Amino acid sequence: MKNTLVVISDPPSGQVAERLRMTVGLTLENDNKVTALLIDDGVYTGLGLDHEKLGAKEIDKHLKMLGMLSVEVFAHTGSCDKRGVTLDGFGIIGASDDDVAKLLEEADVTIA
Structure with missing residues (x-):
């Protein structure tokens, strides 16, 4: 199984929408x-x-489709705190600095 991490660090835009669409597409490969x-x-x-x-x-x-496909979507809590952002929707999971480091470490492929 290939562990793929898609990192989104830019504010919402057409490019971010395309990256999310690509993330949905990556789920089509069973491995x-x-x-x-x-x-x-x-x-x-x-x-x-x-x-x-x-x-x-x-x-x-x-984002809704990723949830339906059981894709875990994490949000860096430090980034949220710095920007005063609270994420309650789409099943987004908070991730500490240590959690982010673990996600990056465990990924076979990182797309940023």
């Missing part, structure tokens, strides 16, 4: 364990905002 990490300004992606104004209307749809 992949896919995990996503929202860090730095990427934590804004998990807010469930009206991203359509940013040209990124697909973000929420992809």
Whole structure:
């Protein structure tokens, strides 16, 4: 099994929506364990905002699909705290610095 970690560190945009779409696509390969990490300004992606104004209307749809596919989506708690962001939706899991280090260490492939 290939452990793939997709890191999203940019604020919501069309490019981030595409990265989430790619993350959904990675789940189609049976040998992949896919995990996503929202860090730095990427934590804004998990807010469930009206991203359509940013040209990124697909973000929420992809986050919901990742949840339906049992893909774990983590958000770096330090990044959330620094930005005053609270993520309650989409089943996003808080990740400490140690958790993030472990995710990176255990990944066979990291896409950032």
